[in-house]
Amino acid sequence: MKAIYLTKYGKAAEAFEIRETAMPSAQADQVVIKVHSIGLNFADVVARRGLYPDAPKNPAILGYDVAGWVHAVGSNVTHVKEGDRVTALTRFGGYSEYVATLSYGVSKIDDTIAFEEATALSTQACTAYYSLCECVNLHPDDLVLIHAAAGGVGSIMTQIAKHKGCKVIGTASSRKLDYLKQNGVDQVIDYTVLDFQSAIEDRHGKKSVDYIFDSIGGKTFKKGMKLLKPSGKMITYGAAAQMQGNKSGTLRSIPVVLGFGIFSPLQMLMQSQAIIGVNMLRVGDHKPKVFNHVLNEVIKMTTAGIIKPRVSKTFTVDEFAEAHQYLEDRKSMGKVVVNW
Template sequence: MRQVVIVGHGGPEKLELRETPDPRPSRGEVRIRVVASGINFADILARQGLYPDAPRPPVVVGYEVSGTVDAVGADADPALIGKDVMAMTRFGGYSDVVCVPARQVFEKPDALTHAEAAGLPVVYLTAWQLLVVMGSLKAGESVLIHNAGGGVGLAAIDIARHIGARIYGTASSAKHPFLFERGAHELIDYRTTDWAAGIDQLTGGKGVSLIIDPLGGRHWKKSYQALRATGRLGMFGISSSSASRLPGVLRLGKTALGMPVFHPVPLMSANRSVFGVNLGHMWHEPDMIAEWMRLLLDGVTEGWVRPHVDRTFPLPAAGEAHSYLEERRNIGKVVLTA
């Protein structure tokens, strides 16, 4: 099989295509001939040495794939052989063959291409946890989606639109027409406008019910200040650290120094709450994840879950795909094809 390996920390040139024998499924596992693999910003942070959960190089990253089951291990259902599926992988997704526990495998809806299916699990599950499970977003409330043109941003627009919330977003102006078409109500170009002042004006000074923020550092303080009473801040990334020109872990240090401290007493006085989401730390809750996925797959059938693949790259062009995502040129998902 072919795999894209991070051979060291650094730029996209640290991604190398290698060949290795096909794996055999262990007890309770299935083997998938991969057609498409989703790319996430965590993969870029791992390549840069900024993602603490990632094993040290050489390592194959990737959290999600879609393809066809061609073998099963003991205790796995042999009826899965020949099925088109999507699966969550705990690293290893940048491969054209993967073995994963059967409990992390879901039948691919006929309505989705393999590329769309590979782009669904991470961003939609993350958005669901942020908006529904922990953010408790309700019809008539407002949500501010930072990086609204990214994978999680588009998924959050779909979910918030389904709930009936008012949707604000930050994104570069070139992405605004597409995001309005997807369901956003108000958009702010964060590059040319102070988004906090814009939100203050748009909400008449009240603030927003829920803000989801993947930026990290000082941005979290700014987001917290833009909440209304009973508002919630969902933090789910530190993507701002990747843009720093500082070497290695010094980037994380600069981001950490800018992070706010949320003390319980001011939180009580402000009637606000903050929470964090890291889907990569939910592997011990497979039943919970399966239930969320079932609801999202129902959403595919009903038409309100609409995975959008901005661009696909062949497996050998993984470095080019990383550059494309790192430069924030995408709207929605970037996917590797085997």
Template structure:
């Protein structure tokens, strides 16, 4: 099979012929029809921030932990391993395998796989797993959002943000999205009740108060964000400014440390270690089929142009998701 392989940190992805994987016990072999690109991929490609190489589950100390990147997959079941009971060849599925999506085939544990929403294409389905899964955990589990809550999404036009705005509305919240001038119309079209253009207004000095702040962009300090949070609000950290050595880790750790001395809850959303991936994918599929949420795709690239897609996503200007059609 064809796959893009990462030989070493910072090196170009190389199109290579690899043996087609064989599903082990509890695994499903998926013929990949589409995948997507996200910050998770280029953090592993660069091995940055460097401090992450020292962490368990990070990119790897001496070299890439994953040789084939790609954390989102949509495609068709090619074969199933022993003890797999929920899928059969020909099923249209989507998954978050955490690695291996930049290839024609990938083996996925049955626990990380679900039937693809029936009303979207493979490309649209591939835009969902990691980004929408992160937004779902941030709102429902970590943010404990309730109907009527006032929710602010800082970074509302990106992959996670576009899903977060829609999911917050689906959960009955009053939503304010923060984005740049060129994406104000997009964020409003997703259902945001209010939109703050960060090039014209600092949301931390607006005087408004929020019950839940989803911090995807990490563009303001924790102390600044607390100015617009109610006394019992929750500050959910999802991302932050990129950096070679410590960012966004230092932004997250500093905000968490300060949170020990304030009345607001401060939590970090981490979708990769989540053990409920299958159930979350099923929940998202139901919401998509019901018309409650839909993926926003900025650009679609062919398989041969995965390196260009990664480069574009790394620039940080994509509105929604960057998708690969295979």
């Protein structure tokens, strides 16, 4: 079978090679999937640049999510069978024609969900659902700020928050504003031209936001903390800003860590606030049943039309580098997909 190997950290055009490799077999708790569609995530770009601590060492097969058909199941697997259409978290290895993955991250999808859409479910929609529905309890009319609201995770966060009756403020760069409105965002902020903190304070007052979902980090995180209402919660799940122009530091480097600022638990206690970190790989590693529950809830919400994954663009495997570049250049709105 063929797989796409990351052989060289750096530019998309020079990073990957398609190579022949051995077919995987299913261990007891695993499912082998024949891959139709590979989903890209922002973390793939970070890993390609050699800045993602969890990624395997080169030559590596990256890839967090795929959609396709079950090819084989291990002896302990009962919830899917050969031939089922599935979406799956692949925890690396997804850039392949066939991939073996742990069964907790595999779920059946019905015929109404296209494979391309399904690639948005296992990582991006699960991150959105876990952050909005497991970490906090949203109430109607809560004021919710979602950064990068046109992105794969951000667009689905918006759909879930609107379904819960929240008022959503969404930030994005200029060319994505119309999509934000179509997707239900109530206050659209172009953070390339407007200071989002001032724009929110002008409309809603100081310390007015109930929940913030931040994948940007750094100054954006610090400003967000100033907007948070007493009793508000900050959910931090990414550090996109720190990755920009950062050629040597990984997510654990000191400038990245300090870029978020320093906050005392006592301050949190006095204001009844919380900062909640989300890393879905850790959820999968340490709470696989919770991950599986989240994935099943995501599938139900998608079948019910509450989550509507948006496919930004579909590439072929021969265009793999272009797909990475498109995501890195911030051109995408929703999911970037590569089909075999």
